[in-house]
Amino acid sequence: MGFDFVRLKRNSFRLNMAGKRHHFIPQFLQRGFASLGDVHNAWVFHKERSAINTNIKNIAIEGQFYAHEGDTSVDDKITDVEGSLAAFVTKLCGAPDGTAVDSHKAAELINHSLVRTRHVRQNFQRTSEQLLRKTYAALMDPEKLTAVLIRHIQTDENFPNLVRKRLVLELANVVPEEQIAEAVEALLPAAIQHLAAAMPDEIRRTAPDHARALEAEAKMAFESSLLREAVKQAHLKALRLPSAPTTREDAFAELTFEVRRFAEGDIILGDSVAVYAVTGERKVTPLNDSATPMIGVLLPLDPETCLIGELGEPCESFSTAASIRRSIAECSLEFFVAHRDSIDNRQLVADIGKSAHLLSQDDVDDIMKSLNLAGDDTHPN
Structure with missing residues (x-):
């Protein structure tokens, strides 16, 4: 086979992730x-840097990636399960082509490997930043900001309650306490009508000041680490959840898994780790949701071996070594790992990121339209 030495090394490898380098x-x-x-080494092919052969202990690593302010519970939780998962991977690598694999064990391995990646965190951060930048850009236009606020007060079901609270405050020193409720209900219709008519002019008058304040806020948000820290904490919170099977694992368990071998396939390991086959415009994706039904999932194990789960029919994207290599590269966000340097691997770098995004540009545009922040539909009537 040519890769037995790797499996032997896996057997003797003592997992020790605890520490500052995760x-x-x-x-x-x-x-x-x-x-x-x-x-000890592997090749790393990065989207924006030259290929390098380096020690595995220095690949896919970041200081305190799973820790926050001294809390190492996520790191500890991951370390606790790595031993059994590593043994399972060793068993899979030694299995013949076509060996059936328990779907629940396969689901646990893939879900563990997938949700912990930097790919997940970076993808959510980039997507959040993209949406925030577009939102800020729209609202920093005084005309668009005016249109959004006017539309809000005209359609907000809570507007009467806000007017009611304002009336209570204004009547507190004028009307006896026991009569306030009755007075408020009597005055409410006229107050709502008056404020709904007067507020648009007030909004138009103050919109430039609000737009400038939003511009300063946006600059602070994107120049600081606030967004990055918020995404990190959200990721760690998700990883701290109890280890009971997740919805994603349950979906994986519906697939039929087997070990599949590709002689001299030069299979690579992407930074998304696993790859989904889905129905829709994209054939593969690093993550899926209810809008993109999953029909298969692939986890590369070595240059000739993959763990593949499929729902019914075989997945075209996982049918050949070439299609698998392309799928893994396209779903990678920044880099992929390979066992050797080659012209083919260097050329494959051009495919990195093609299918790595959580949202397409059309998805982003649809979100902005749903918020009335796209195109000319934001301008006041």
Whole structure:
């Protein structure tokens, strides 16, 4: 086979993720793609840098990636399960082509490897930043800001309650306490009508000041680490959840899994780790949701071996080594790992990121339209 030395190394490898340097792609997966003749190193092909052969301990690593303000509970939780998952991967790598795999064990391995990645965190951060930038850009236009606020007061079901609260405050020192409620209800219709008519002019008058304030707020938000820290904390919160099977694992468990081998396939390991096959315009994606039904999932194990789960019919994207390599590269956000340097791998770098996004540009535009923040539909009537 040519890769037995990797499996032997996996068996003897003692997992030890605890510390300041956290691997966001498990080392027990990376070691399947160790360089020929050197089980300690692997090749990294980065979207924006030259290919490099380096020690696996330095690949897919970030300081305190799973820790926050001294809390290492996520790191500890991940470390606790890595031993059994590594042993499972070793077993899979030694299995013959076509070996059936327990769907629940496969689901646990894939879900663990997928949700912990930097790819997930970076993708959510980039998507959030993209939406925030577009929102700020729209609202920093005084005319658009005016249109949005006017539309809000005209359609907000809570507007009467806000007027009611304002009346209570204004009548507190004028009307006896026991008569306030009755007075408020008597005055409410006229107050709502008056404010609804007067507020648009007030909004138009103050919109430029609000727009300038939003511009300063946007500058602070994007120049600071606020968004990055917020996404990190949200990711860690999700990883802290109890280890009971997740909705994603339940979906994986519906698939039929088997070990599939591709002789001299030069399979690579992407930074998304796993790849989904889906129905829709995109054939593969690093993450899926209810809007993009999953029909299969793939986890590369070594240059000749993949764990593949399929729902019914075989997935075209997982049918050949070439289609698998392309799918993995397209779903990678920044880099992929390989066991050797080659012209084919260097050319494959051009495909990195093609299918890595959570939202397409059309998805983003649809969201902005739903918020009345796209095109000319934001301008006041």
